[in-house]
Amino acid sequence: MLTLRYQTRQDMATLKELSEITGLSMNTVSRALRGHGYISEKTARLVRDAARRLDYRPNRAAQALRRRTSSEIAVLLDTYDAPHLDKLAAIKECAVQRGFTMGVYFTSEDYPSSAFRTLLPEVLESAPAGLILITSSDTILRKGVELRKRLPCVTIVSDPVPGGDCVYVDRCQGAYDAVHYLFNKGRRRIAFCETFQSENRKKGYLKAIQDFGLPCIFIPGSLKNPVLIRNAGYLNGKLFATMPTPPDAVQTSDYMASGLLAGFAATGIKVPQDIAVLGFDNRDFAALLNPPLTTLAQPNFDIGKNAANLLFKRIDGGLNGEPEAVRISMALMLRQST
Structure with missing residues (x-):
C-alpha cells in the first residue's frame, strides 16, 4: 500500500494526554488500550471513550523501536518526474512481496537540501526498516552515507556514492x-x-x-x-x-x-x-x-527493483559489509530520427 505521510507527531494525541484526561497513570492507560493485565471494564471503557474523543492513534514508530522491528520502508525523492513512478512501482512491488508497506516523502524540487533537513526528522520518527533516496542533491547524498550507520539506506543516483549503497545509471x-x-x-x-x-x-x-x-x-x-x-x-x-x-x-x-x-x-x-x-x-x-x-x-522499473533488493539485503543482513554500487546500463531505442 502506497502511503503519503503529512501528519506530524504534534497532530496526534499522546498517552500522556489520555492519562491527564482520565486521571489514570500512563501505565494503566497503556494496559487498557492493549488489553493486557487486569483492568476493570469500567476503567477500560473510560480509556476507550477518551481515546475516541481525542482521536488517539498508537505511535507505531515507538512500538517498532521497542521491538527493534518495522514493517515499513521509506522512499524520499525531490522531484515529481514521471520516470520515478516506475521506480516507485517496482519498490512497492518488492515491499509487498516481503510483507512491508511503503511510505513516500517528497522534498522541494527547487530547494531539496533545506526541505530534506526539515523532513528527515519526520521520516526517521516513523522508524522505517530502511530508506531509499532518489535525489541529485550532493548534500542529501552525503547525508545518506551518514544515515547508513543508523539504518539501511540506498540511493538511486547518476554516479556511485563513495561509502554508501547505491544504484546508479551509467x-x-x-x-x-x-x-x-x-x-x-x-x-x-x-x-x-x-x-x-x-x-x-x-x-x-x-x-x-x-x-x-x-x-x-x-x-x-x-x-x-x-x-x-x-x-x-x-x-x-x-x-x-x-x-x-x-x-x-x-x-x-x-x-x-x-x-x-x-x-x-x-x-x-x-x-x-x-x-x-x-x-x-x-x-x-x-x-x-x-x-x-x-x-x-534507462530501465526505471529495474532501477527501482535493484534498489529495493539491495535495501532488503541490508535489512536482512544488518549494516555490516562493504557498500555496494549496482550499475545499470542504458538501452538504445532505435527509431526513424537516425
Whole structure:
C-alpha cells in the first residue's frame, strides 16, 4: 500500500494526554488500550471513550523501536518526474512481496537540501526498516552515507556514492555509446546540446569524440523547465541552418530534441537525411514525434527493483559489509530520427 505521510507527531494525541484526561497513570492507560493485565471494564471503557474523543492513534514508530522491528520502508525523492513512478512501482512491488508497506516523502524540487533537513526528522520518527533516496542533491547524498550507520539506506543516483549503497545509471557510458552508434552510421560532425543535469552525458560525449577523432560541437545550456528546453531546441534548430558547416548529428535530451525537430522542419532541414537526432531518457512522447525519436532509455522499473533488493539485503543482513554500487546500463531505442 502506497502511503503519503503529512501528519506530524504534534497532530496526534499522546498517552500522556489520555492519562491527564482520565486521571489514570500512563501505565494503566497503556494496559487498557492493549488489553493486557487486569483492568476493570469500567476503567477500560473510560480509556476507550477518551481515546475516541481525542482521536488517539498508537505511535507505531515507538512500538517498532521497542521491538527493534518495522514493517515499513521509506522512499524520499525531490522531484515529481514521471520516470520515478516506475521506480516507485517496482519498490512497492518488492515491499509487498516481503510483507512491508511503503511510505513516500517528497522534498522541494527547487530547494531539496533545506526541505530534506526539515523532513528527515519526520521520516526517521516513523522508524522505517530502511530508506531509499532518489535525489541529485550532493548534500542529501552525503547525508545518506551518514544515515547508513543508523539504518539501511540506498540511493538511486547518476554516479556511485563513495561509502554508501547505491544504484546508479551509467549515463556517461550511454552517451559514449550514442556517439559510437552515430559514428558507425557515418556521422562525423556530432553536436551535443547541453541541458540541466547533463554533466555525465557531457563526459561520455567528450570522451567519445576524442576517441573517434571528431570535432567538438558543444552547445551549452542549463535550462530545467521542459517548455523552455523545447523552445531553446527550436531556436537551436533554426541556428543550425545558418551555420556554414552544420552538424550532421546531434545528441541531447528528449525535450530539447522535440524542439530541434520542430526547428529543423521550419527551416527545411530533413531528418535524418541532413542531420540525425538522438535523444536521452525515452520520454513517453519520443515515439510520437515526427520522425519518431531514436533515444537512450534507462530501465526505471529495474532501477527501482535493484534498489529495493539491495535495501532488503541490508535489512536482512544488518549494516555490516562493504557498500555496494549496482550499475545499470542504458538501452538504445532505435527509431526513424537516425
